[in-house]
Amino acid sequence: MRPIEVHDLRKAYGQVRAVDGISFEIDRGEVVALLGPNGAGKTTVVEIIEGHRTADSGTVRVLGHDPARRERALRERIGIVLQEAGFDEDATVAELVRLHRDLYPRRLDAAAVIELVGLTAKRSARVRTLSGGQRRRLDLALGLVGDPEVLFLDEPTVGFDPEARRQAWSIVRDLRATGTTILLTTHYLDEAQHLADRVAVVVAGRLVALGPPAELAARGRSTVIEFRSAEGADVTTLPDALGDGARVERDGAGWRVTTEDTTRALHAMTGWSIEHRVPLDAIEVRRPTLEDAYLTLVGERAVHAGADEAVPT
Numbered sequence: 001m002r003p004i005e006v007h008d009l010r011k012a013y014g015q016v017r018a019v020d021g022i023s024f025e026i027d028r029g030e031v032v033a034l035l036g037p038n039g040a041g042k043t044t045v046v047e048i049i050e051g052h053r054t055a056d057s058g059t060v061r062v063l064g065h066d067p068a069r070r071e072r073a074l075r076e077r078i079g080i081v082l083q084e085a086g087f088d089e090d091a092t093v094a095e096l097v098r099l100h101r102d103l104y105p106r107r108l109d110a111a112a113v114i115e116l117v118g119l120t121a122k123r124s125a126r127v128r129t130l131s132g133g134q135r136r137r138l139d140l141a142l143g144l145v146g147d148p149e150v151l152f153l154d155e156p157t158v159g160f161d162p163e164a165r166r167q168a169w170s171i172v173r174d175l176r177a178t179g180t181t182i183l184l185t186t187h188y189l190d191e192a193q194h195l196a197d198r199v200a201v202v203v204a205g206r207l208v209a210l211g212p213p214a215e216l217a218a219r220g221r222s223t224v225i226e227f228r229s230a231e232g233a234d235v236t237t238l239p240d241a242l243g244d245g246a247r248v249e250r251d252g253a254g255w256r257v258t259t260e261d262t263t264r265a266l267h268a269m270t271g272w273s274i275e276h277r278v279p280l281d282a283i284e285v286r287r288p289t290l291e292d293a294y295l296t297l298v299g300e301r302a303v304h305a306g307a308d309e310a311v312p313t
């Protein structure tokens with residue numbers, strides 16, 4: 001038995017098939033990141049696994065229990081770190097952590113957890129005086145203090161400064177090392193790349209990819225060629241010059257070409273550049289990252305589904 005088992009999960013809201021047949025399992029001590037555009041169905045999947053929503057069909061087991069039954073015996077063994085959990089604003093950080101700790105049979109030391117999330121200096125501060133990032137650290141402390149076997153993290157580092165982010169990542173890695181099973185949602189692909197043993201990409205209620213980040217990034221044999229061009233340069237004829245074997249996309253101040261035939265693409269691009277007098281400034285040829293793979297996956301699915309709302313985030 002694995003700590004999390006999900007089989008053919010389905011959930012519709014009226015006509016919207018929010019979750020449309022999703023299956024996956026997570027091993028003990030494994031970190032899985034759920035990725036997907038806004039409205040893809042991630043929250044619905046996670047909340048069904050947490051026992052906060054009920055599925056229309058399919059089976060879910062968390063530590064062998066059906067979470068829909070909301071048994072105390074299960075709740076005591078899982079930790080949930082939500083965004084914007086409601087707190088008693090007048091309580092202090094230390095009071096809240098201790099109160100929370102008392103709900104669990106397996107407990108960590110409250111002061112140690114406060115230290116772990118970097119809130120020791122704020123331990124006597126009232127919740128209402130905390131900054132946004134400090135509240136999120138408190139969320140994390142409350143999720144950890146019951147020493148959970150399975151931990152759910154909902155966009156755990158939104159609003160964190162870069163140092164706090166690194167600190168949160170290191171906490172997650174330490175937890176994994178002690179055998180905690182972690183399911184997290186994130187829109188930060190670098191976070192998924194750093195933390196996740198496997199990423200699960202959900203688009204329009206379906207799982208379109210599941211695997212280690214490096215494996216997903218290396219899927220296919222494509223290469224990414226990036227360049228900048230002067231303000232107002234006309235790049236409209238470049239796709240024709242490249243033909244069907246390459247994709248051209250705007251990327252911030254520059255352009256990104258994705259191709260499986262690097263030599264041919266570079267040849268076509270330099271020829272086009274000279275002919276049209278558009279210099280390929282800061283040209284760079286690189287292996288695709290998880291972000292490239294994700295954008296390709298989400299872009300393809302959006303085209304297939306005809307869903308113009310499936311915009312990558």
Ligand SMILES: Nc1ncnc2c1ncn2[C@@H]1O[C@H](COP(=O)(O)OP(=O)(O)OP(=O)(O)O)[C@@H](O)[C@H]1O
Pocket residue numbers: 013016018036037038039040041042043044045
């Ligand atoms: N309570 C609800 N009632 C009706 N429709 C809902 C409800 N909850 C979610 N939906 C719809 O189900 C789909 C999936 O929503 P969900 O919140 O699971 O997506 P998500 O991947 O978590 O999105 P985000 O990244 O924006 O948080 C969306 O089309 C959403 O509008």
